[in-house]
Amino acid sequence: MKCKMCGNDVHDGDKFCKHCGQSVSNDTTGKYHRCENCGALMDPEDVYCLNCGERRDLVQKKNTISSYRKTEEQPVPSHKSAPENKGTGKYIALGVFGIAALILLFVGWNYYSYHSKLDQADRLFNGGEYALAQDAYQQLADKDAKPEVLRKLKESKAYSQAQSNYDNALNSIQKGQYQQALELLAAIPEEAKEIKTLANEEIGKMETAVLEFAKSSIEDMDYSSAEKVLTAYAAQDPNNEEIKKAKEDLSAAKNKSQTAASGKENTNQALSSSQTDQSRKTAEQKAAASQARGVQDAAYSQAYLNGLIGLNTTVTSAKANLRSAPDINASVITYVSRGAEVYIYDIVPDGTERIWCRAVVTSIVTGNTYDAWISSRNLDYSL
Structure with missing residues (x-):
């Protein structure tokens, strides 16, 4: 068996250990216990250890205090807090990554949107839609006044105004x-x-x-x-x-x-007072007939719609020739000066902007009245 004191082999029958001198006992009842200070066997009634002299209850008290202090003073192992710190760092990293991703997404979208609108404005300009292109470039310039956009905005303005002038000029030519x-x-x-x-x-x-x-x-x-x-x-x-x-x-x-x-009006074709009154009445009747014709005849419709037939007006040019027929080569009856009174009762368009007007014309200089043809260009109302 083994010595309970030193652990060396003890022969059967030996009462003491040859190595440490400790008494050898085969008692297994548990009445002996070991000194908690040196480990030697002690009788239950022993107050002091026979081997080291330490008091038994004091040793137990010391062990209890020592164990308490060790527990109290024991530092918190670093591995216990590691999981918490590791999780927090992970969340922070994810948050930073998310914010960065949003920023990149915002910047990327703005870049895409800006250049998409720029491409659209370019297509409008190249397609001849200069006014629409100008509006598109203006919106881009308000958002980010880049030199390229400002240059294109200036160019689109010039083209937009030029196109407007050109279109209006063609319209004026037609008129x-x-x-x-x-x-x-x-x-x-x-x-x-x-x-x-x-x-x-x-x-x-x-x-x-x-x-x-x-x-x-x-x-x-x-x-x-x-x-x-x-x-x-x-x-x-x-x-x-x-x-x-x-x-x-x-x-x-x-x-x-x-x-x-410096000469005088040719009064040979002037109407007498009675002729003037009759001519005026006849003119009014013809004007009514001409207006009715204007509803049906395309050649008269524009004049009719603008109220030329039946109009009282005046000569606005310095002089105006009164002709015997609605033709530039027809003979001239006489001329009248600016301010002559004109009552139109019939018209003949000649294919230009000029319209020949059959009218009763009263001279502001002599007071004479004539029934003749006069060009609409001599009047203050002209198609």
Whole structure:
């Protein structure tokens, strides 16, 4: 068996351990116990250990205090707090990552949205939708005034205004308002290259129409209109020989008119008082018939809708020729001066912006009344 003191082998029959001298006992009843200080066996009634001399209850008390202190002073193992710190760090990392992702998403979306709108504005511009392109560029410039966008905004404004001028000029040409058309085309800036090219082509096409307008205006003694349209065209094409010649004809006609102004009206075709009254009544009846015709006849409809037939008006040009028929080559009965009273009861469009008006005309100078044809260009109401 083993010595309960030192743990060495003890032969059977030995009462003491040869190694430590400890008494050997085979008692297994448990009446002995070991000293908690040195481990030697003690009798239950022993107060002090025979081996180390330590008091038994004091040893137990010391062990209890020591055990308490060890428990109290024992540091918290670092591995216990690790899981909590590790979880918190994970959440923080996830939060930072989420915020960064949102920022990147926001920036990316703004970039995509901005350039998508820029591409759309470019497509509008390239498609000739200059006004819409201008609005689109303006919205982008308000959001982020980049140099590229500001440049395109300026260009779109020039093209938008140029397109508006060009469209209005074409409309004026259709109405025979050549002076206004020329002014609109001339105002188109050089920056709008494509539209400026179209404008110059249109000015070239207008030469014949302008010359015809000037000629007919001169014949109608409407020298102001002739002079304005010729001057406007000459500003765009100063070396045009046809325009120069038309201006010379205008000057000659004005000089001739000034010479004739010193003379008197030709009263041979003037109506008597009774003829004047009868002519006025007849004119009113014819005006009513012309208005009814205007409802059915397309040639009269525009004049009818604008109230030209049955209109009381006055001569606004310096002089106005009264003709025997609705034709520029018809004989001139006489002329009347500005302010002559005119009552229109019939009309004949001649295919231009001019309309021949059959009217009862009373001279403001002599008081004479005539029943004749007069050009609408000489009146303050003109189609």
